[in-house]
Amino acid sequence: MEIDADNLSATELRLGLPGTSSSSDGVTRKPSPSVGAKRALDDTRSETSGTSPAAGADDDHDAAAAPATKAQVVGWPPVRAYRKNTFQAAAAAAKRKAEQQGGLYVKVSMDGAPYLRKVDLRMYKGYRELREALDALFTNSVSAAAAAEGGGDHQHALAYEDKDGDLMLVGDVPWDMFISSCKKLRIMKGSEAR
Amino acid sequence: MSTPHSSSTSSAPHRASPPQIPESLTLAATASSGSPSSSSASGMRDAAEDDSDSPPSQMSEDDPGGGGGGGDRWEPDLRGGNGGTGRWAPPDQVLENVLESVLEFLTAARDRNAASLVCRSWYRAEAQTRRELFIGNCYAVSPRRAVERFGGLRSVVLKGKPRFADFSLVPYGWGAYVSPWVAALGPAYPRLERICLKRMTISDDDLDLVAKSFPLFRELSLVCCDGFSTAGLATIAGRCRHLRVLDLIEDYVEDEEDELVDWISRFPESNTSLESLVFDCVSVPFNFEALEALVARSPALRRLRVNHHVSVEQLRRLMARAPQLTHFGTGAFRSEAAPGGGLSVTELATSFAASRSLVCLSGFRDVNPEYLPAIYPVCAKLTSLNFSFASLTAEELKPVIRNCINLRTFWVLDTVGDEGLRAVADTCSDLRELRVFPLDASEDSEGSVSDVGLQAISEGCPKLESILYFCQRMTNAAVIAMSKNCPDLVVFRLCIMGRHRPDRITGDPMDDGFGAIVMNCKKLTRLSVSGLLTDKAFAYIGKYGKLIKTLSVAFAGNSDMSLQYIFEGCTKLQKLEVRDSPFSDKGLLSGMNYFYNMRFLWMNSCRLTMRGCKDVAQQMQNLVVEVIKDHSDDEGEAEIVDKLYLYRSLAGPRNDAPPFVTLL
Numbered sequence: 001m002e003i004d005a006d007n008l009s010a011t012e013l014r015l016g017l018p019g020t021s022s023s024s025d026g027v028t029r030k031p032s033p034s035v036g037a038k039r040a041l042d043d044t045r046s047e048t049s050g051t052s053p054a055a056g057a058d059d060d061h062d063a064a065a066a067p068a069t070k071a072q073v074v075g076w077p078p079v080r081a082y083r084k085n086t087f088q089a090a091a092a093a094a095k096r097k098a099e100q101q102g103g104l105y106v107k108v109s110m111d112g113a114p115y116l117r118k119v120d121l122r123m124y125k126g127y128r129e130l131r132e133a134l135d136a137l138f139t140n141s142v143s144a145a146a147a148a149e150g151g152g153d154h155q156h157a158l159a160y161e162d163k164d165g166d167l168m169l170v171g172d173v174p175w176d177m178f179i180s181s182c183k184k185l186r187i188m189k190g191s192e193a194r
Numbered sequence: 195m196s197t198p199h200s201s202s203t204s205s206a207p208h209r210a211s212p213p214q215i216p217e218s219l220t221l222a223a224t225a226s227s228g229s230p231s232s233s234s235a236s237g238m239r240d241a242a243e244d245d246s247d248s249p250p251s252q253m254s255e256d257d258p259g260g261g262g263g264g265g266d267r268w269e270p271d272l273r274g275g276n277g278g279t280g281r282w283a284p285p286d287q288v289l290e291n292v293l294e295s296v297l298e299f300l301t302a303a304r305d306r307n308a309a310s311l312v313c314r315s316w317y318r319a320e321a322q323t324r325r326e327l328f329i330g331n332c333y334a335v336s337p338r339r340a341v342e343r344f345g346g347l348r349s350v351v352l353k354g355k356p357r358f359a360d361f362s363l364v365p366y367g368w369g370a371y372v373s374p375w376v377a378a379l380g381p382a383y384p385r386l387e388r389i390c391l392k393r394m395t396i397s398d399d400d401l402d403l404v405a406k407s408f409p410l411f412r413e414l415s416l417v418c419c420d421g422f423s424t425a426g427l428a429t430i431a432g433r434c435r436h437l438r439v440l441d442l443i444e445d446y447v448e449d450e451e452d453e454l455v456d457w458i459s460r461f462p463e464s465n466t467s468l469e470s471l472v473f474d475c476v477s478v479p480f481n482f483e484a485l486e487a488l489v490a491r492s493p494a495l496r497r498l499r500v501n502h503h504v505s506v507e508q509l510r511r512l513m514a515r516a517p518q519l520t521h522f523g524t525g526a527f528r529s530e531a532a533p534g535g536g537l538s539v540t541e542l543a544t545s546f547a548a549s550r551s552l553v554c555l556s557g558f559r560d561v562n563p564e565y566l567p568a569i570y571p572v573c574a575k576l577t578s579l580n581f582s583f584a585s586l587t588a589e590e591l592k593p594v595i596r597n598c599i600n601l602r603t604f605w606v607l608d609t610v611g612d613e614g615l616r617a618v619a620d621t622c623s624d625l626r627e628l629r630v631f632p633l634d635a636s637e638d639s640e641g642s643v644s645d646v647g648l649q650a651i652s653e654g655c656p657k658l659e660s661i662l663y664f665c666q667r668m669t670n671a672a673v674i675a676m677s678k679n680c681p682d683l684v685v686f687r688l689c690i691m692g693r694h695r696p697d698r699i700t701g702d703p704m705d706d707g708f709g710a711i712v713m714n715c716k717k718l719t720r721l722s723v724s725g726l727l728t729d730k731a732f733a734y735i736g737k738y739g740k741l742i743k744t745l746s747v748a749f750a751g752n753s754d755m756s757l758q759y760i761f762e763g764c765t766k767l768q769k770l771e772v773r774d775s776p777f778s779d780k781g782l783l784s785g786m787n788y789f790y791n792m793r794f795l796w797m798n799s800c801r802l803t804m805r806g807c808k809d810v811a812q813q814m815q816n817l818v819v820e821v822i823k824d825h826s827d828d829e830g831e832a833e834i835v836d837k838l839y840l841y842r843s844l845a846g847p848r849n850d851a852p853p854f855v856t857l858l
Contacts, residue, residue, distance in 0.1 A: 072636060072637065073637070073693075073774070074361070074362055074363065075358065075361030075362045075363045075773075076361070076637065076691075076693070076748065076749075076773075076774075077632065077635050077636070077637065077664060077689055077691040078360070078361050078689060078746075078748070079361075079631065079632065079635040079664075080360045080361070080418075080444065081360065081361075081362060081446075082418075082444045082446070082475065083582075083583075083631065083635075084635055086559070086583060087583075087633065087635075
């Protein structure tokens, strides 16, 4: 029965069928519904509670049922959250470092400029360097635009398009978060940005 | 139980021996202590406050040559209820004053608890002279009752949540708030010096109240606590001018990066009395210059553990300011400069060489292995080394550990593998405590250490007393070998991370291995089991584990007999934690006669029902039975209970339980 339930949950539409796990509580790991469970399984229930009698049989059953999608049991192995969090932070940092081997090129468009540029976001340590670099890249266009405007507003706002496609103002979030979500940069004319 | 022993006629004080009491007074003591101790009943109940974890007492009969805690000189202290006019007071008042003077020397809680049971007069004298109160379960007794009994406390130790809270098994908001305690202790003990908390919630307001209530406050130690932020730390630093110890160990410090308070700058500007400053768990950036200045004006500082926002360049500056350090937590142990630049290893090594008193090193949170040779100058003197946050390979560990010939405590990550452990075994023959943590704490991880490493350690470290070992592969043979090679083991915690794993070579359950441990390690008081285990393992544990006080069981046993073996056999059992094992109400009920002798029982994800838990609650009125739910469905008696926490208590059901806790 556990096998069927596993397959079922893999194919079902998530309409909150009773007895299966809901994803609303943000469980990131794949949960496996326990046999005959009357309540929705959430991430604080252990996988083996309420299932077959003998502990040994449990193991065989589990192994046979869901080898690749074995749910992680809460609090097992018994390592304190403090330690786990420390390594998660370090692992995330290491992953970012590994990703840093490749560049992160994004297009930069400036309103009024004839063509776009591309910059590698990983080359910069923070927002100030990015702005300076963009200033350097686009100085010609800036002076050209200023001349055309006839002494109008020289302020430019820097915006970016994020993963969801929304146009966001650059500078609100920490740098690391910014480079992981920025897809495109856009230098907007001051008047448009207001 | 220790009693004042009748001595030689000499009344001159002796150094380094138990204080001598003039013979005339001991005779008087024996005369009046013949009265029936009606307080023994309440004293027995007060065993709820018993410190079963206390270090061996200094004055009990099985500890030869233990000196009193009161120092070298015995001075008759005729203070007491009578205001010092002892000569004209009735004889029993004199006796009480003398008793108090004598009992001052008893420090260990176990001895004090015993002394308090002798008779009412001893109970009162003991209550006035107890300086440290240890409460192993903050809900076992009410603050009011503690304050009423004890007149002159200087130090309070409180423990809150059950240990499984560390593994996310106790929902947020369950309890263990220190507020009612601080509120009660404040008015009662203005001379309080020390508060130690474990697994409790302490807010910034509580810290503020502590700082306000105790002008002589000296020592704050918070282990695995939560609820406070750097604002609270600032209050303590700023107001407790006599602070000697601020130890923050594995706490969860609530801080948003934009609300940080520069607490380090709040310490007094003059020389401080700081002896210990541990804040590696305060993971937010801090004012390094302020720390450097603080260290420079703290001549008594011996223990310093910084967080990972400290580079080796900054470490060097700290060590220059505090060459007298004995315990040093090194932060990240990497350079702030780009690779290739920064401090040279030789320069760093000079700093370590100048720290002649270092005996304990920890930290290494993001270690650059190139800097490890810098600690070679101190390795030979180290008794404690904590590499458990440093992801090192065997090759990186070996040259370091080879120098650590006097190591007694070693914590490490399993990344060093069996080969790294073999290197430890080859060098550290004096090792007493070993902890091997997993880098990847998941069931399906590869696991880098195995029975091979355990066997090697057992062969090289015969004096081992405490071991915590996470692995994926284990054999009964290795565990049996350890039981024979390391007979001094007091703590044996083996965690085979994959659930229900058998012996990797024979395929047998791990019953025989754990059986050998309880059989051969006659001093064992703490045991954690894992792997595939049948009832047979618990039969062994019940039969041989006569000194076991703490037992942790997970995914083990096949029937209720296991629980029965444990309850009936482990006569000294204090704390039993069980999870995900096939034990039902029958097993629970087999412990009915034993629950009151224990501090607590925790069971989650077993086969208990409300019926069984209610049975226990009804029959045992002096237990608090808590059922903690994850869901609000109420199916009545047949409902499977997810989490049960029961504990003896003088205070009755608590009034601060959240909605998801049902008190039966």
